Amino acid sequence: MILQMIINGLLVGGLYASIGVAFSLVYGIMGIINLAQGTQIILGAYLTCAMVQFFHIDPFLTLPVSALVLFGSGYATQRCIINMVGKGGVVLTSLLTFGLNLALINIILLVWNADFRGVNPSYSGKNFEVLGVTIPYVRLAVFFVAVLATVSLHWFLGHTQTGNAIHASAQNKRAAQIVGINIRHSYALTFAISSGLAGGMGTLYVILKPVSPFSGADLLMILFLVAVLGGLGNIPGALLGGMVMGLTDSFSVLCLGMQYQKIVLFLGFILVLIFLPRGFFGRRFYG
Amino acid sequence: MADRDPLGRKAIADGNWKTRSIFAVLLLSAFLAPLVLRGYWVRLLANVFMFGILAQGVNIIAGYCGYLSLGNILFFGLGAYVTAVLMTHFAVPFPVAFAASGAGAVLFSAGIGLLILRLKGQYFLMATLALSELMREIISSLDITGGGRGLTLPMFIGGAAAVNNFFYYLMLLLMLVCTFCIWLIDRSYLGLAFKAIKFDEDAASVMGIDPPPYKTAAWAISALFTGFAGSAFAYWMGYIDPGVVFEITPSIKMYLMMVLGGAGTVWGPVAGALFIELVSELAWSRFMEYQFLIVGSILVLTCLFTPKGLMDLLGKKITLSLFTKGIRENRI
Numbered sequence: 001m002i003l004q005m006i007i008n009g010l011l012v013g014g015l016y017a018s019i020g021v022a023f024s025l026v027y028g029i030m031g032i033i034n035l036a037q038g039t040q041i042i043l044g045a046y047l048t049c050a051m052v053q054f055f056h057i058d059p060f061l062t063l064p065v066s067a068l069v070l071f072g073s074g075y076a077t078q079r080c081i082i083n084m085v086g087k088g089g090v091v092l093t094s095l096l097t098f099g100l101n102l103a104l105i106n107i108i109l110l111v112w113n114a115d116f117r118g119v120n121p122s123y124s125g126k127n128f129e130v131l132g133v134t135i136p137y138v139r140l141a142v143f144f145v146a147v148l149a150t151v152s153l154h155w156f157l158g159h160t161q162t163g164n165a166i167h168a169s170a171q172n173k174r175a176a177q178i179v180g181i182n183i184r185h186s187y188a189l190t191f192a193i194s195s196g197l198a199g200g201m202g203t204l205y206v207i208l209k210p211v212s213p214f215s216g217a218d219l220l221m222i223l224f225l226v227a228v229l230g231g232l233g234n235i236p237g238a239l240l241g242g243m244v245m246g247l248t249d250s251f252s253v254l255c256l257g258m259q260y261q262k263i264v265l266f267l268g269f270i271l272v273l274i275f276l277p278r279g280f281f282g283r284r285f286y287g
Numbered sequence: 288m289a290d291r292d293p294l295g296r297k298a299i300a301d302g303n304w305k306t307r308s309i310f311a312v313l314l315l316s317a318f319l320a321p322l323v324l325r326g327y328w329v330r331l332l333a334n335v336f337m338f339g340i341l342a343q344g345v346n347i348i349a350g351y352c353g354y355l356s357l358g359n360i361l362f363f364g365l366g367a368y369v370t371a372v373l374m375t376h377f378a379v380p381f382p383v384a385f386a387a388s389g390a391g392a393v394l395f396s397a398g399i400g401l402l403i404l405r406l407k408g409q410y411f412l413m414a415t416l417a418l419s420e421l422m423r424e425i426i427s428s429l430d431i432t433g434g435g436r437g438l439t440l441p442m443f444i445g446g447a448a449a450v451n452n453f454f455y456y457l458m459l460l461l462m463l464v465c466t467f468c469i470w471l472i473d474r475s476y477l478g479l480a481f482k483a484i485k486f487d488e489d490a491a492s493v494m495g496i497d498p499p500p501y502k503t504a505a506w507a508i509s510a511l512f513t514g515f516a517g518s519a520f521a522y523w524m525g526y527i528d529p530g531v532v533f534e535i536t537p538s539i540k541m542y543l544m545m546v547l548g549g550a551g552t553v554w555g556p557v558a559g560a561l562f563i564e565l566v567s568e569l570a571w572s573r574f575m576e577y578q579f580l581i582v583g584s585i586l587v588l589t590c591l592f593t594p595k596g597l598m599d600l601l602g603k604k605i606t607l608s609l610f611t612k613g614i615r616e617n618r619i
Contacts, residue, residue, distance in 0.1 A: 027409070184619060214535075221420060266418075270417055
């Protein structure tokens, strides 16, 4: 039973890690708290639901579409809106994303209504057993796709010219501009990557759990916790944070029951902020 | 100093007779309004004043100190539930429950604030969001608060007009007291310390201001008035449940009102509350399904075009470049 819980936690943790990375990236590079991130994930989830409903395709195949739609809208959002108040400090940018979040919730409500939506692929009940532990294929696939996305993002930031440009604009805006980096573009690209990742993770999330337009608030708490545990702006840290988050999730259900799951989550987050505000690694990596 | 705070300090305290008399007329008409207005307008204005209190609450901590307490609605809910629980389960009279609500909000904010206000602003705003969610979850799962079913408070004794008038004057007085406190703070050492923390926290601590106690004080004052507003709201509505007092719209509206009116000014948030509530009642209350979209979009537009608030525009020549100034200054 304990082993089963650990495996469940780790499998969900992969998804949480990826969500946390998306949030952490934007904070690490631009110092912006993206309060709309939770709802962006929900938007990705709804896009998947719509595509599955209309085209009757496998939900995993809709991941690139969700990711691309969110990538594009994320780029436009940063380029046309958030960049305009970029120097205004954390107060102004946070209020801006707070407003964007509310507007985005309303758009989702208008297009789809307030009902819970989910997808149910035909193979969702299938699983295999190893050492007495039941592992559903869906959860395993979600785990691998999420970890793959996170790892390839990390590689992209570290090993490509665009990635280096993004790093450079985080470390020193003016110096980056002097060597020919268009920081408006690289900021917009950062936000687009983060949104795209969020959209793709929305696809994976809705495969595991049904969502409503307001589920973004819970997801926001999860990604806060993951990002802070790993150290804001730190991608490998967020991976570890996601695993811890997943384990907490599955053990709180086991020990206290479903109804206290959220209380444990929020209380845990506040305790982490009080006692471990810099996360496991003690320092920020980007920016 | 003069342009920093156009209406708050100079115009009313040492200002000329013209602004003073406009202010006196406004105040007088606010006190006399229930005598001539119909019940609908009295209720609407009482609601405006309630939002004025909430906006002033976030003004102290966010407008003056620069710490975004995005979950400030938690004190509203806390105040409402302290009053509701005391009045239904312990038959406590309203004034006592009202005082207890304020005290509860202050104790809670000071206790938590000493712990989480050591953090930088971005961590604090995440913490307050989590705290308000936590409070909602705890209230929803306790028996004494009625859980998700909510609580029905004892009725206010009196006719419809008496109810309207009582809550009108209660909200109006609370808002005026709150604004008066901010006016006092604005003129005092405390206000200077708050502004120094907002401007540059490290520099402030070098100058001998120890930020955590000041930030906690700001948050406690904010909590006090927000808790009072919640208490009055609970008694006014007669029924509360977690969905009503922790609604998502008010928690964003109070920030919208503060920024639109002018963060860190004495009267700005009140003006913002008046503007937003009246416009929302007259213009978009018929489009309920677009409400989030409208409130969210106005908040975004305000951050873009009038980040210093409408109060900042007073007495200036209105030109297009006045509205693009924020973008020119803040654009990356």
